[in-house]
Amino acid sequence: MLAVGIVAVAMLALIGVFTSGLRLLAQSRDSQTATQLARQVLEQVRVSGNVPHNALTFDGSVPTPRVAGFPPPPYPTATVANLPFTLFVTTQPIRSDFVAVRVEVRWQQQHRIMTESCFYAP
C-alpha cells in the first residue's frame, strides 16, 4: 500500500513536470520562430535599403498600410505551424540618413519578442 502511494505521488509529480516542460519547450520553439520572423524583416530592410526617413509606427493587428513597400513581409502577420504571429514595426530617425527600426512580434496575446537595428538611408 505504501509502495502504491509512493508511486502515485511520484507519477503525479512527474506528469506535472513533464507537462510544464513540454509547455516551456513549445514556448521556446515559438519564441525562436518569432525571432526569425523579426530577423527576416530586418534582413529584408537591409538588403532592399528601403527605410523611411521619418518616425512611423506600423501595427500589424490593424494592419497599418505599408508606405512605399515598408515594412517588408512577413509584416503584418505570419502563421507558422498553425500559430498566428503579429508584427509591429516602428522607425525612429537618429540622423537624416541613419534610422532605427524596431520589430516586435506578438503571439498568443501574452507573448512577445522585440529586436532592433539601425540602417543607413542616404
Place this chain on the structure above:
Amino acid sequence: MALVTTLLMMGILALMLIAFTVRLRAQGFFGLQSQSGLAALNAAEAGVADALSRLTANPNWSTDLINQPLPSGGARYSIRFSPAASVNNIGGGMALPGPRGPVQPGTAFLVVDGEQGLTHRVLEVVVTRQGPASTTASLTGSGVIRLRGNVEIDGIEGLSNPVPVDADVRSGSSVNSAGQVLWTGAPGESATIKGSVFSASAHPSAIQMGGASVTGQVQNNQPSPPPPIVDITGRISANSGAPAPALVPGVTTLAAGDYYVAGNLNYNGDLDLQGANLYVAGNLTVNGTIKGQGSVFSGGNTSFYGDSEITASNAEQVSLYSKGSVALRGFDGTTYLDNLVATAGNDANGVPYSTHWANTRNWTGQAQTLLASFGPTDYGFQGSDFDFCIDMLGHEATADVTPPFVVAPNEMAPVVKLNNLLQAQPVSPTQQFLLKKFTYLQDPTDQFKGLYAWHTDMGDMQNDVNAALANGSTDGLADGSNDSYSTYGPAQQALIYSLISSTMNQLDYDRLGAAHFNGLIYTNGYFYSENEVNIRGGLIAADDQTQPPGFPDPTNPGLQVNPGDIYLNRGVRVTFVRDLLEQSGSTIGTFQVSVWMSR
C-alpha cells in the same frame, strides 16, 4: 520486495526527471544565447550603418565609437580606429596598413563589435563609394568599336597594385553585319588586347581583328549587359544653383565642392579637381587636361587633351560624364621627338640628340625591367643598377663606369639635354606639352626636382618618399625611394615598392611622348581618341538615342562614327584599372559595403 521494486522504479523515474530537466535548461540556455547573439549581430550591423552615415558626413571620419547603445538600450556597438582595427583610407592616395593587409585608397576597413550582455558579434566590412556608372570591361560600347593603328589594351588590379587582370572589349551592337569590332593597321603597326573581345552581333564576321593579338576569347553573338544610363542632364539641372568656377589662365584648381557653368565652357589650360564636381550645361572644351580627383558633367560635347604627368594614386582620377560625344586627343609626342632628334644634330658637347633620346628610352626601359625583377624585400640598395639608371637619366655628374653601364660624361642626364633642345624649338602645343613632361621627369634648372631628382641627404629622400606616401607625389620618388628604403619598416616598404613600381610602369618607355588620362569616361555620344594617349581606367559609350550621328570615319568616309561607338585611332593605349573604376564617380557616389565578413 514490493518496496524495493518501487524504490528502484522511483530511482529510474528520478533519473528521467533529471535528464528532462537538464534538457529543458539547455534548451532555455541555447535559446537565450541565440537571442543574445542575434541582438549583438543587429547591434554590429547598426554600427556599420552608423559608420556609413558618418562617412557620408565626413569621408575622413576616424573617431572611435565606444559602446554606442541602440535606441531601446541593451545592445551596443563599438568601432575603434588603429592599424590593428579599423582604418579609414577613403580620402587617401596610397594603401595603408590594416589588420588584414593593406587597405586600398578609396576604401575603409571597419571592425564593428556588437555586444549584448556577455555575447559579442564582430563584423568586418570594406566600405567603398559607388559612382553612378561602373564597368567590368576596358571598352564598353553599345555601338561599333573601331581600333586603328597601334593599339594596346590591358588591365591591372590597381595603380599601386599592378597585378594583371583581363581587359575585355564589349560591343553591344547587334547589327547583323561585319566589322562591329574592327582593327585596321598599316604594316608595322600592331594591336594587342590582353583580354577577350565580344560582339552582340550574330554575323560571323562581326569581329574583324585579323593580325591583332587577343589573349582571351574572340566571340560574336555574345550579348552583353546594356551599359548603364546616367541621367547627365538631370544631374546638371539639379546643380544649377552651384557657384561658377573661378577660372585662371594656366591651371585652375577647383577645391572640393560643386561648380556650375550655365553655357559652354572653353578653357585654355588644365583643370585640376581636388574633390570637385563640375557641371557644364553646354559643351566643354579644355585645351589642356582634366585631372585630379572629381567628376565632370557636360551637357554637350566634350573635348580635351591628355596630361603630361602621371600619378600612382588611385584617388587621382576623374569621372567624365558627357551627354554628347567625347574627343580625347594627345600630341603625338614620340613622333615629334623622333623627327626632332633626327634633324637636330649634336649638342654642345658633340653628342647627337638622337643618342640622348635613345638613352632616355633605353635606361627608362632598363629601370622598369630591373624593378620588375625585384620584390618588396630586395628593392632599395644604394648603388644598385636601378639606382644607376635613375642617376644617369637625370643627374648631370661624372661618368658612370659601373658595368653594365659605361657612360661617357657628356651622355649623362639625357632628359635634361632633351629639355634644352625642346626649349629651343618654336612654341607649339606639342612642344609645350613635351617641355612639361620632360620637366616633370627632371627639372633642368633644379636637379632636386622631378621624378628622377637627385638627393644629397637622407632627410631629403625621406621627405620626398613621405610626400609620395601621403598624396601620391612623384617628385624625387625614384632615387629617394631606392636610397632611403632601408630606413622604413616592412609594411611601409611594401607600400613604397608598389608606389615606385606603379609610377615607373606607367612611363611607357617606348611612348614617352604619350598624354595621360586617369579615370572613367562615359558618354551618350561616341568616344574618339587619337595621337598617343594613355587612358588608365575605362570607357563607356552608351547610346541613349538622344545624340545626332557622328562624323565620317577618316579611314573610310563611307562610314560614320555614331553614338555608342568607340574609336581609338593611332597610338591609343587603354589600361583597365579595376580598383580605380570601382571608385569612379566617388565624389558624387554613396557609401556602401562592398565586402562583409563575420568573425
